[in-house]
Amino acid sequence: MDRIDAMQAFVAVADLRGFAPAARKLGLSASGVTRPIAALEDRLGARLLQRTTRSVALTEAGARYLERARQILADVEEAEGAAEGEHALPRGRLVVSAPVGFGRLHVAPVMSQYLKRYPEVAAELRLSDLMINLVEEGVDAAVRIGHLADSSLVARHVGEMRRIVVASPTYLKVRGEPRSPEAIASHQTIQISALSPQADWRFVRDGDEVRVAPAPRLTTNSSDAAIQYAAKDGGLTRVLAYQAAEAIKEGALKIVLAKFEQPPLPIHIVYPTSRLLSAKVRTFVDLVIEISDWHFGEAVVPGRA
Numbered sequence: 001m002d003r004i005d006a007m008q009a010f011v012a013v014a015d016l017r018g019f020a021p022a023a024r025k026l027g028l029s030a031s032g033v034t035r036p037i038a039a040l041e042d043r044l045g046a047r048l049l050q051r052t053t054r055s056v057a058l059t060e061a062g063a064r065y066l067e068r069a070r071q072i073l074a075d076v077e078e079a080e081g082a083a084e085g086e087h088a089l090p091r092g093r094l095v096v097s098a099p100v101g102f103g104r105l106h107v108a109p110v111m112s113q114y115l116k117r118y119p120e121v122a123a124e125l126r127l128s129d130l131m132i133n134l135v136e137e138g139v140d141a142a143v144r145i146g147h148l149a150d151s152s153l154v155a156r157h158v159g160e161m162r163r164i165v166v167a168s169p170t171y172l173k174v175r176g177e178p179r180s181p182e183a184i185a186s187h188q189t190i191q192i193s194a195l196s197p198q199a200d201w202r203f204v205r206d207g208d209e210v211r212v213a214p215a216p217r218l219t220t221n222s223s224d225a226a227i228q229y230a231a232k233d234g235g236l237t238r239v240l241a242y243q244a245a246e247a248i249k250e251g252a253l254k255i256v257l258a259k260f261e262q263p264p265l266p267i268h269i270v271y272p273t274s275r276l277l278s279a280k281v282r283t284f285v286d287l288v289i290e291i292s293d294w295h296f297g298e299a300v301v302p303g304r305a
Contacts, residue, residue, distance in 0.1 A: 004076060006036035007069045010048060013037065014066050017056055070138040077278070090279040091120035097134070097142040101223055101243055103127040106294065107143055114287050121280060134272050141271045141281050145240065148268060156285050159267035159294025162241040165201070166253040171233040177256055178236070181210045188235030190226045191216035201238050203260035210260065227253070240265075241296040264297035 012022035013033065023033045041048050048062035058066060077092055094114075098107040103125060111125050126139065134142055134153065145161050165184075178184055181203040191199070191214065203210040217235060220226050223243045230237045231252040247253040269285050288294070 003040070004073070006040040007073055009033045009036050010040060010062075011066065011069055011073060013049065013056060014058055014062070019056065067136055071135055074138070074140075089120060090118050090283050092122070092280065094121050094123045094141075094280040094284060095126065095139045096123065096284065097126045097128065097132060097137070097139045099129050099143070099145060100127045102143065102145060102240075105242065106292065110284075110288055110292055113291060114284055117287070118283065134270070140278070141269050141284060144268050144270055146265045148266075148270070153270040153272060155268040155270045157266055158269055158285070158288055158292075160264035160297035161267055161294075162264050162296055163238060163262060164241050164244065164255050165236055165238050165257045166227075166230060166244050166248065166255055167236045168231050168233045168252060169254050171230075171235060172254060172256070174233075181205070181212045181257060181260055184212050184214055184236060187214075189214035189216045190229055190235055190237035191219040192223050192226045192237065192239065193219055193221045202262055203257065204262050205260055209262075245296075267294050267296075 009022065009026065009028075009032075012025050013019055016022050016025060019030055019033050023030050026033065037049065044061075044065070046061040046065075047059050048065055050057045050059055096107065096111065104127060108125060111123055115121065115123055126137075132139065132142070134140075143158075144155075148155055165178075167187075171188075175187060178187060181201070184201065200211045200213045203212070214236075218226070218229055220229075223239055226237045227239060227244055227247055229235075231247055236256070244253050248255065269288065271281050
């Protein structure tokens with residue numbers, strides 16, 4: 001077994017935390033996994049795994065080696081795919097990361113269709129609102145909402161997202177609809193701490209930025225909780241358009257201050273520049289563009305699908 005095969009065995013054991021499940025995944029005997037890893041450790045002069053009768057854990061050296069091994073295996077796989085030609089059918093493992101709410105509502109359906117269309121691909125959808133390092137985490141592509149910081153990532157623009165202020169019709173009937181950003185000060189508000197690191201709400205008037213610092217009655221890291229409280233007449237909350245789309249269509253929430261909204265945030269699919277654009281990533285992006293409408297930059301109209 002060569003070094004690439006040994007790396008594959010090591011990564012499988014690290015991922016599955018055991019030699020037996022790794023052997024089953026790779027279609028090998030138990031010794032077919034243990035021997036190459038032992039040889040790999042001998043060659044490196046370092047122990048990569050701590051073995052007990054019940055578990056397998058990475059050593060410090062193993063954790064460092066795992067990161068590099070993942071990248072090397074990904075590069076080898078994508079180089080082989082490129083050599084087969086641009087139109088080769090994707091195969092292997094595709095790992096996609098996305099924000100929790102957006103991933104559940106909009107990326108998961110794409111992934112379902114992708115797996116039906118490309119049966120030789122096994123996929124993993126990781127949902128997290130944390131900004132991860134794609135290379136270190138072994139992620140092929142990530143869906144990101146917002147302006148991208150300068151980085152080594154390649155970005156493909158696939159949509160836009162509004163940031164909107166909403167409240168229930170009953171609340172607005174009782175308290176009145178705010179006509180300017182400054183009017184928010186006289187209203188009850190709900191703050192989503194995970195939406196932005198800034199506590200203030202930002203708007204645009206006559207080309208100038210307007211900042212409002214509400215004093216929220218409820219602060220939560222869950223957009224679902226904020227939307228539910230707002231729909232029960234809890235006050236104004238500022239969310240991404242897709243998060244409140246269903247409640248708006250059902251008439252439970254109404255958009256206010258629309259003419260003061262900031263420009264929509266871009267939605268990108270990003271992937272590392274250090275890798276060739278594999279058939280897996282290329283076909284995933286193509287499918288997003290083909291079957292999805294991620295352009296949330298226009299007004300959400302009640303009753304419109």
